[in-house]
Amino acid sequence: MAVDYGALKKGGFMRQKQKDNFSMRLRVVAGRVTAEQLKAVYDIANRFGKGYVHLTARQGIEIPFIRLQDLDEVKKALVDGGLEQGACGARVRTVTACQGSAICPNGLIETQELADKLDARYFGKDLPHKFKLGITGCKNNCLKAEENDLGIKGGMWPTYSQDACTYCGLCAAVCPTDAIIVDKEAKELTFDSDKCVACGRCVVSCPTGAWQGQKGYVLSFGGNFGNNLKFGEELLPIIFDEDKLFAVVDATIAFFQEYGHASERFSKTLARVGMDKLRHYLEGVVQ
Amino acid sequence: MSKADSFIDITDVVCPMTFVKSKVAIEGLEAGQTLEIHMNDGEPIQNVPRSMKDEGHTVLDVQNNDDGTYTILVRKGED
Numbered sequence: 001m002a003v004d005y006g007a008l009k010k011g012g013f014m015r016q017k018q019k020d021n022f023s024m025r026l027r028v029v030a031g032r033v034t035a036e037q038l039k040a041v042y043d044i045a046n047r048f049g050k051g052y053v054h055l056t057a058r059q060g061i062e063i064p065f066i067r068l069q070d071l072d073e074v075k076k077a078l079v080d081g082g083l084e085q086g087a088c089g090a091r092v093r094t095v096t097a098c099q100g101s102a103i104c105p106n107g108l109i110e111t112q113e114l115a116d117k118l119d120a121r122y123f124g125k126d127l128p129h130k131f132k133l134g135i136t137g138c139k140n141n142c143l144k145a146e147e148n149d150l151g152i153k154g155g156m157w158p159t160y161s162q163d164a165c166t167y168c169g170l171c172a173a174v175c176p177t178d179a180i181i182v183d184k185e186a187k188e189l190t191f192d193s194d195k196c197v198a199c200g201r202c203v204v205s206c207p208t209g210a211w212q213g214q215k216g217y218v219l220s221f222g223g224n225f226g227n228n229l230k231f232g233e234e235l236l237p238i239i240f241d242e243d244k245l246f247a248v249v250d251a252t253i254a255f256f257q258e259y260g261h262a263s264e265r266f267s268k269t270l271a272r273v274g275m276d277k278l279r280h281y282l283e284g285v286v287q
Numbered sequence: 288m289s290k291a292d293s294f295i296d297i298t299d300v301v302c303p304m305t306f307v308k309s310k311v312a313i314e315g316l317e318a319g320q321t322l323e324i325h326m327n328d329g330e331p332i333q334n335v336p337r338s339m340k341d342e343g344h345t346v347l348d349v350q351n352n353d354d355g356t357y358t359i360l361v362r363k364g365e366d
């Protein structure tokens with residue numbers, strides 16, 4: 001019987017150059033793997049592979065040198081070990097994420113639960129081309145939001161109240177875009193919201209609470225790396241509400257399904273139909 | 288900048304020593320006394336004042352020295 005390599009690839013079995021050998025990709029969400037799962041990975045790599053794993057560029061695990069004749073047994077070992085097959089090909093891939101506000105002092109949003117929700121909702125969904133979702137907890141961007149087809153970045157929109165302000169000037173010193181100017185002599189502070197990138201540094205630094213902030217999601221669309229480098233673009237103002245975030249992700253994926261050609265990356269679709277078309281489409285959703 | 292009770296220059300060290308030296312310096316003071324910290328722009332100004340806040344101290348003033356450094360004035364909080 002002919003081997004259906006397409007079906008195998010869909011389930012994360014990456015055909016190797018060595019005949020009938022596969023690098024088996026596992027389903028990993030947000031780079032989080034339990035110690036129990038690692039035991040199973042250890043066992044499978046020893047029994048069926050060559051005793052090592054490959055850590056992928058997007059927080060995944062692959063076990064190379066899985067032989068065709070062992071596939072059924074390996075799949076059973078995955079299930080027994082609390083592991084699942086990953087995905088490759090034209091569909092939603094691994095959702096990457098940093099550790100977020102649960103762990104990181106800089107984190108502005110909770111990333112791990114969000115990654116779980118996105119994975120549960122979209123992982124493996126067939127699309128015109130691969131589709132990558134990535135979440136990073138703050139402007140430091142450790143998880144490189146803009147290299148994903150849809151990137152999510154934690155942000156914080158600041159609001160200023162002069163009552164508590166001592167005009168110490170720290171907010172102006174930490175602002176990366178010079179959106180804040182403090183005149184100590186005149187006791188005046190000016191904030192240019194057009195320059196603000198919602199990094200929240202003024203809020204977390206402010207000694208007196210004169211700056212307060214609302215946490216939210218800053219999204220980027222149409223990024224990809226590989227052969228053609230393209231940074232995802234911000235098309236919408238910061239989104240504060242998780243339901244609205246999911247509505248936008250739903251709409252973005254629906255847009256790609258509707259307008260994307262087969263084997264065309266999202267960035268190429270957007271270049272062809274125009275970024276403004278997606279912008280208008282999404283503005284209808286967030287209003 | 289007003290006369291502080293103590294002064295420390297951390298322009299010659301990088302994270303995490305910027306925070307360590309600042310913390311040691313402010314621990315030598317009494318609550319209510321002030322410390323001037325001379326630091327570089329970039330990572331130190333982003334993190335040292337914020338760490339001081341997290342430790343319960345108060346940043347009173349920030350002076351941009353216009354030479355790639357800042358001098359901040361911190362008042363030690365109650366233990």
